[in-house]
Amino acid sequence: MIVGEQKPIEEISKMIAEYKTVLVMGCNTCIAVCHAGGEKEVGILASALRIKNKVEGREQNIEEASMERQCEREFVDELADKIKEADCVLSLACGVGPQTIVEFYPDTIVLPGINTTFYGMPKEQGFFVEFCGGCGNCVLDMTAGICPIVRCSKSMLNGPCGGSQEGRCEVNKDIDCGWQLIHDRLKAQGKLDFMDEILPPKDWSPARHGGPRKMVREDLKIDEKPEDEIEGITKEGEK
Amino acid sequence: MTEAQEKNIPDVSSDFEPKIVAFCCHYCSYAAADLAGSMRLDYPTNIKILKIPCTGKVDVLYLLRAFEDGADGVIVAGCEEGTCHFINGNIKAKKKVKYTKKILDDIGLGGDRLEMYNLSAAMGQKFADLAKEMTERIKKLGPSPVNSGA
Secondary structure (H helix, E strand, O other): OEEEEEOOHHHHHHHHOOOOEEEEEEEOOHHHHOOOOOHHHHHHHHHHHHHHHHHOOOOOEEEEEEEOOOOOHHHHHOOHHHHHHOOEEEEOOOOHHHHHHHHHOOOOOEEEOEEEEEEEEEEEOOEEEEEEOOOOOOOHHHOOOOOHHHHOOOOOOOOOOOOOEOOEOOOOOOOEOHHHHHHHHHHHOOOHHHHHOOOOOOOOOOOHHHOOOOOOOOOOOOOOOOHHHHHHHHHHOOO | OOHHHHOOOOOOOOOOOOOEEEEEEOOOHHHHHHHHHHOOOOOOOOEEEEEEOOHHHOOHHHHHHHHHOOOOEEEEEEOOOOOOOOOOHHHHHHHHHHHHHHHHHHOOOOHHHEEEEEOOOOOHHHHHHHHHHHHHHHHHHOOOHHHHOO
C-alpha cells in the first residue's frame, strides 16, 4: 500500500488560513490503513482545526468528507457538490488524490494534508516499512523475493557492498543490509548460486527516469478514443 | 477590562466552574466513583461521568470532540496497569491520551487540560481526590477558549 503521514497541524493551518470553507477530504484505502488520512483521521484533524480556530478567534468553516478511493473519478464525483461548495479542498489522500481532484475539478483549489512517503507494509501495528520502489522492472525473481532497489540503501543489483557489517548497513546501523537478507534467504532455499550471477546494469527507463509514466490497456478501454482526446476531455472537466 | 483579562491571565478568583468530562471504565473508576458516593465523600460536581466498557474504547476523536463541544477539561480513568479486564485497554488509552495531549499543545488549547488516571474499583477516596485535583487544575487554567471565543 501507499504509506504517508499527516503534515504538522501548524503547516496545514497556515496553508488553509485564507479560505473561508475548507473541505477536509479523506481516502479510505491505503492512507486509511496507515492511519493518516482515512475517515477517522479526517474527523480528528477537522476537530483539531475547528478547536484551533476557536482558540485563535478565526472564522472558518471546516467540513469533512471521505470516499472509498480518492484516485478514482467515480468515487470523487460522488462528492462533487461538496467539492464545488468548498473554497478549498484539504486532501488527506496520497499525492494521487489531490491531483485526481485537480484533473476533474480544474476550478477547485486543492491542498495536500499528507506527505506521501513510500510503498510499503505494516510490519506490525504502527510500524511501516518500505518494500517497493515502483521501478517498473521487477527483479524479485533473482533476489529471493527481497527488493534490492529499496531494501539496499544503495539500490545495488550485485551486493552486498563493503559497508555491510554483521547484517547491518553502513548508512545506518538500524537498517538491515538488504543483500545480507537476500543472501540468507537464497542460502535457506539452496539457491546460493544465484549470487554468482552478475546482474547487468538496470534499465531505469521504465522507472521515473523516463518521465511521467502511462499505462494503456486496449483490452480494458470501453471507448475507442485516442489518448489525446481522453486527455482533452479530462482537462475541460466535463463528466 | 481588568488587568488580568488584558494580559490574558485566567481570573481564578471568579466563580468559574469548569465542565470536566470523565471517561470512566466500567470495571474500576466508574465503580470507584460509585463507592465515593456510598462513602459519602465530597468531590466537585464539575465532573460529568461517561461510563465506557474499558478505557481502550477511548479514541482520540472522542477526546477532541469533548473539547470541541465545550469541555474545559477531560479525564480518562482506567484500571491500574496490569489489571485491565481486557488485558491492555488502559495501556492503549495511555498512548492515545499522550497523542491527544500533543495535538492539544499544537492547537494552543494545552495538553494539561487532559489527564489520565489509574485506579481500582476499591479506590473511592482516590476518585474523590482526582476529581478535586483536576477541578483545581482547570480552575487555574481558566475557561476553555473554545467557550469564551477568545
